[in-house]
Amino acid sequence: MISAAKRENNRTRLFTRRAILLTSGQISLFGVLLGRMYYLQVVESERYKVLAEDNRINLRLLPPPRGRILDRYGEMIAENQLNYRIVVIPEQTGSVGTTLDVLSEIVPIDEVARRRIFREVARKRKFLPVTVKENLTWDEVSRVAVNAPDLPGVMIDVGSSRHYLFGEQLAHVVGYVAPPSEADLTGDPLLELPDFRIGRNGVERVYDLALRGKAGSSQIEVNALGRPIRELERREGEPGNDLLLTLDLHLQNYAVTRLAPNESAAAVLMDVHSGEVLVLASVPSFDPNEFNKGISGPLWRSLLANTRTPLINKSVAGQYAPGSTFKMITAMAALESGLATPDTRVSCPGHMALGDYKFHCWKSKGGHGGLDMVEGLKQSCDVYFYDLSRRLGIDRIAEMARRFGLGTTTSIDLPGEKAGLIPTRAWKLGATGIPWQQGENLVAAIGQGFVLATPLQLAVMTARIANGGYAVTPYLTRDAVEGRKVGPRAGRQFAPVGVSQQTLAVMHRAMRGVVNDPRGTAFRARITDVTMAMGGKTGTSQVRRITEEERRNGLRKPEQVPWRERDHALFVGYAPVDNPRYACAVIVEHGGGGSAVAAPIARDILLEAQKRLRDAPPTAQRYAGNPEIRSEATP
Secondary structure: OOOHHHHHHHHHHHHHHHHHHHHHHHHHHHHHHHHHHHHHHHHOHHHHHHHHHHHHEEEEEEOOOOOOEEOOOOOEEEEEEEEEEEEEOHHHOOOHHHHHHHHOOOOOOOHHHHHHHHHHHHHOOOOOOEEEEOOOOHHHHHHHHHOHHHOOOEEEEEEEEEEEOOHHHHHHHHOOEEOOOHHHOOOOHHHHOOOOOEEOOHHHHHOHHHHHOEOEEEEEEEOOOOOEEEEEEEEOOEOOOOEEEOOOHHHHHHHHHHHOOOOOEEEEEEEOOOOEEEEEEEEOOOOOHHHHHOOOHHHHHHHHHOOOOOOOOHHHHOOEOOHHHHHHHHHHHHHHHOOOOOOOOEEEOOEEEEOOEEEEOOOOOOOOEEEOHHHHHHOOOHHHHHHHHHHHOHHHHHHHHHHOOOOOOOOOOOOOOOOOEOOOHHHHHHHHOOOOOHHHHHHHHOOOOOOEEOHHHHHHHHHHHHOOOEOOOOEOEOOEEOOEEOOOOOOOOOOEOOOOHHHHHHHHHHHHHHHHOOOOOOHHHOOOOHHHOOEEEEEEEOOOOOOHHHHHHOOOOHHHOOHHHOOEEEEEEEEOOOOOOEEEEEEEOOOOOHHHHHHHHHHHHHHHHHHHHHHOOOHHHHOOOOOOOOOOOOO
């Protein structure tokens, strides 16, 4: 048997082994803990310091001031102004609904706005402000401030908002800004700021990136819940670049006022040598400030439903049959091809027969008699150009039209420009599957049928005729943006269009006669001051076919015809006639005769432009916003 002493000794050894194992385990665990603490506090100290700092500091972007837009003389067109808005902090209100009920008795809050507010309250943390209403008037700000004790959680906040000083006069050119849509979000955090706006139309859209500027930042200390405690640091953003347009605000307003009595019209005025566009007017128009504020549903629907299309910039996106303003293209094609000379005579009995059909002249009773080319243009004889077109064919006419900027976009710095249409044999066969017909030559030669052009294209055509045959292209911005030139400068050399000076001299002589010869179609619209006299060409384009029965019974007066069935009135011109500087194109939709309606408008715009050129001070003296700018072009 094992003695008691031996058993006691065995128990002592077992206890000692267990104690050693337990102590070793404790030491090992403590060593691991010490190692982990060393790793976290020494090796990874910088990483966790950054993480802790990120939890304590909230970095917020600050939207930069958007660049201003100015006219050629530095007159303000688009600026930024203070935007007073109401915000509510839900946790301070007790009941958001009750607070909104009280607030709506002071400033109107519609049901759509209420639903939006409640959605944002549900989505955000209770201590974060929710915008209730923006663009408050000073009277509304005052009323809210006076009733502040009865509006717990309601505050007046101040931000920045885009403001267009000449809303409707320049809406189609300048465009407008609006909040980014989901499709616009590219990952740029600046686009996700609630007050940030991007360009949606006009030059606001084309030069949006340059106008945006660079964001600033604000470092806010927050607690564990994310509640702001204090601002630690603020760095203001870099304002966007100012944009200096070629437009003359005075002339633009003058042109819009002159067009306004008409239901739908457009006008373009450009420098024939540099391509600078001074007027780009389209009526009716809209107020771009409404889009910045958030356009209401009823107003948006009314703009869409308006049959006069106020949302369309007719000067660059309106496509019209150019009518008799196109006859100069047909005449030049005939001269350059050698199929006619200035002395080529055609007898006009009032119509031309082709097969069983008669193609009428606008002077169908008696006709014009015998005419040479200059007289044919001066009196706008349709039969004269019917005759030329039978010799030429459509492809020769189309080739000449393209030389003068028709049938293709001008690449002006505006969105939505249309190319118009200059038909050819190949085009018609491809588009319709039907071969070109001989009768289509006749109507195309006088700017009807398939032929379409925009007012800007007609101004470019006129400028290229007036400047001696150089392929001038239009542009809208004078200043450099982000280190690059945004448009050709006044000193740029343009390539010739490839038409002889003899041919252009015939066009100049004819266009002078259209306005200044008593037999010319626009004689009544002439400029009587010979130093500012203009040359030009009238146009009246039909929008429907006139039947033989109507001709027999006598045509109705324009006021007896429904508006949409009336002819378009057009005029293209340049001045001064002896030393061309400006080219102008005017169209009045369904306005009637070009000589009676469009020509007087173009005359007034060209006359005002010449007076402006004579009286206005140099650009560099007028542009107070940036004295470093020295334009290469005179006003």
